[in-house]
Amino acid sequence: MPTEPSATPASSAALLRPVLRLLGAIGEDRAMFWRSTASMGAYQLFAAAAAGLSAATAALVATDPGATGTATLLLIGLAVAVAANGLFTWAESWLSHVLAYRVLDRLRLRLHDAIERITPGGLKRRRAGEVSGAAMADIESLEWFFAHTVGAGLNAAVGPLLVVAALAVLTGPAALIPLAGVACLLAVPWLMGPLQARQGKRVRDELGELKAASLEGAEGLREMLSLGLAERQKRRMLETTARVQRRKRAAALRAGAESALADLIVAATTLAYVLALAAAVRAGDLDAALFPAAIVLLGAAFAPAAGIFPMFQRLGEMSAAAARVLDVLDAPPAVAETRGGADPERRGAVRFEAVEFAYDPGTPVLKGLDFALAPGEHAALVGASGAGKSTIAHLLVRFWDPVSGRVLLDGADLRDVDTAALRARVALIPQQPYVFRGTVRSNLEIAAPAATEAAMWRALESAQLAGTVRDWPGGLDEPVGEGGATLSGGQRQRLAIAQAFLREPDLLVMDEAAAHLDGLGEQALAAAVAEIQAGRTTLVIAHRISTIRHADRVLFIEDGRIADEGAHEDLLERNADYRSLLAQADRAETAESAAT
């Protein structure tokens, strides 16, 4: 998951920082943003004007009933203000939502690009799907910010100032009272921001714990029942639920106290202002007719400030969401992609030259790896778990670059070869190939968008999958389910091999399935593998003795280096570590066959 900032920022200014950085995403919609903000300002001013005009009309009718001409003018003004208020309210709502949707679309695209750029490298052990899912959800939660709060924030700052300026013109120095009141009202959520963020984080943490506990309870139900842990699990759920409730109560208490304090400030300001104006009227410094209008305008000064209240109450939540999105957007690319670049003659010769590699500085995985594969050679990469075999495979498709040393394909450093062209020339077939939701055809098209139907059948034929696909009612258009759920492990691998056939790679890098396949599936897979390997340079991460035995050459990896290399029989004879590793693999394979 994208990281939750471990400590919440200590001030509202710090909380605002990540949120403000995301404002850059408004980019080309700046004009729309200003129109939306201006509409919000306009409807608040017209609302204030409508309130002021109605108060002035009432005061005029009460103090001078004969002034019908002025009263009519005031009423016309009131009607215009009410109509304009309605119009601008609608315009603001429309513009702010269109703006928010556009900005979110842009952010989603930027996030998608960032995830593509940094996975599988920069996100370390975090799963790309989780990261993408969580960050996309965070973007959704920012909709409220872009649609409702950016403009409200500006209006909260500017609107009250304009109204207070109007009050200063009407009532003189007494207008300092509403100014102080508005400042206090804004200070409440601003000062409470960090506490609100801390409480929000605690609630999120406890909810995460509750979700994990309930998921574990469902997924591990069988194990829990058989180990007699059901009671313990129930207790854990109850305790976590109680903690969530406690955290939520604390947050609700704070929110309630904030609202009460805000009400108190508004009431105290109004009272102080009324007293000040009454004194001014009594002293003859203020026209009594202005009194009601000034009090109504006071309400208008508070309205935008009160509008920003909910924004501050959600500032912690939005700040955390923005920080998680930025975490992904800011992550450096795992490799700098090359465009254009060298185009060596395609033969399929591979060379690792003194390759050093580490995921984390200080923990080297490859320590000066040297080996070469001749065009068309079939090599097996053998080593204990964690020896670095998959890392070697991933270096060949440039998911990573070496820390030092070079990886060469047909004499060219991979960093100098066009990255897209390189990935088209090297086919990587992982242990558990990913099958996309869709059909057999759509999965084949992903590998080769221009492939004809005849070419698809040829590829399926070579991958030993044509018979199976022909038997399915939908044939090529048979749905394969979410993540290829309707396919067996062997079928998924053969589909990946068919994809590789369509791409006609010069180099094949395979992570051999360690899982046991049924006899028929294994035979079909072995035949498919033999077909695709024919005439191609192949590097297989080998787990099975049968595969190792058939390789032209075995590369035995130990401690980040090639510890030994040669024919399998020779290594067996001369290398005790190799013998013991294979003996373990043999035992595991025998136990697996016995178990099935």
Ligand SMILES: Nc1ncnc2c1ncn2[C@@H]1O[C@H](COP(=O)(O)OP(=O)(O)OP(=O)(O)O)[C@@H](O)[C@H]1O
């Ligand atoms: N993305 C990563 N971030 C940090 N460390 C990693 C990452 N991927 C692998 N490692 C570590 O690098 C080392 C080599 O891993 P690698 O997957 O290449 O080994 P392997 O030989 O393929 O293992 P296995 O046979 O179990 O698949 C291991 O110690 C592993 O924990």
